[in-house]
Amino acid sequence: MDWLSHQIKIKYRKFWKYFNRITKVPGLLWIILMSIPVFFIAFTHIRPKLTNIFTEMKNIEFEDRNKGYLIKTVGCKIPDLPVFSSDMAKYFEYEFDGAHCNKDLPPLVQSNLTSLFLDKDSLLKYNVSNLDLFYCCYKELKRKIPVGRPDSQYEFSSVCSKFEKTVEIKEEFVLVECIYDNEKIYKDLFAFIPPKHDVALLDKNRKQFNILIIGIDGISRLNFHRQMNKTVKFLKQLISQNS
Numbered sequence: 001m002d003w004l005s006h007q008i009k010i011k012y013r014k015f016w017k018y019f020n021r022i023t024k025v026p027g028l029l030w031i032i033l034m035s036i037p038v039f040f041i042a043f044t045h046i047r048p049k050l051t052n053i054f055t056e057m058k059n060i061e062f063e064d065r066n067k068g069y070l071i072k073t074v075g076c077k078i079p080d081l082p083v084f085s086s087d088m089a090k091y092f093e094y095e096f097d098g099a100h101c102n103k104d105l106p107p108l109v110q111s112n113l114t115s116l117f118l119d120k121d122s123l124l125k126y127n128v129s130n131l132d133l134f135y136c137c138y139k140e141l142k143r144k145i146p147v148g149r150p151d152s153q154y155e156f157s158s159v160c161s162k163f164e165k166t167v168e169i170k171e172e173f174v175l176v177e178c179i180y181d182n183e184k185i186y187k188d189l190f191a192f193i194p195p196k197h198d199v200a201l202l203d204k205n206r207k208q209f210n211i212l213i214i215g216i217d218g219i220s221r222l223n224f225h226r227q228m229n230k231t232v233k234f235l236k237q238l239i240s241q242n243s
Contacts, residue, residue: 083225092226108186109136109176116176116190117166126178126185133181137162141173141189170194 071078106122118136128134137160144153156175161167169192178186214235216224225232 081222083222102186102188107188108178109188109190111169111190111192114192114194115166115168116163116174118164126180128180128185130181134179135162135164136176136178136186138167138169138174138176138190140171141175 068080069077070080105125106119108119108122108126109116110119111117116138123134139160140157142155142157144155146153160177169190172192172194174190174192176186176188176190177184219228
């Protein structure tokens with residue numbers, strides 16, 4: 001009995017010695033160890049349900065083109081939704097009687113592909129009778145690098161360059177202002193496509209690629225067909241002529 005009781009005491013002491021070592025493990029480690037099986041169970045048994053968007057579009061009818069898809073590959077699927085449908089018609093108004101800018105006065109400054117020019121026939125519409133008190137100038141419109149805000153920041157050059165009859169523009173975007181008798185009577189924005197310096201340095205004798213790429217930003221494919229149908233028609237004609 002003494003031997004048995006002695007062995008029990010030894011086992012008891014070893015158990016408490018081992019238990020005391022375990023209890024010295026930091027509480028944070030215990031939390032981590034206990035969290036592992038919890039997360040394992042959660043991720044293996046609780047999964048988000050995937051929603052098929054086509055089951056929610058019962059009111060939309062697909063055109064019979066490649067079984068309802070514009071593109072249908074393993075890596076990309078683009079549905080061929082109808083451009084015009086009864087469900088979408090209420091969100092669009094197609095009657096447009098034209099823009100009414102500048103109180104319906106004719107433009108005082110116009111442009112071509114490279115230059116601005118003064119439309120002298122419009123001077124009387126703005127009550128300009130003394131040209132010595134009249135001048136127009138332009139400022140460059142530049143994009144600012146956004147810092148922590150959306151990409152919608154811009155700035156104008158500090159100098160407004162005067163011109164009389166016409167002036168060649170090297171910038172992409174300019175703001176034009178016309179002053180008569182110290183009063184601003186006209187303001188407009190113009191866009192140009194000046195030749196890029198790097199493009200001008202390219203070797204013109206090298207072999208050219210027979211590829212035409214046209215990119216339009218800021219509009220979806222469906223809205224492009226709805227709101228720019230004349231442009232769509234022109235591009236289709238352009239592609240058919242060059243294909």
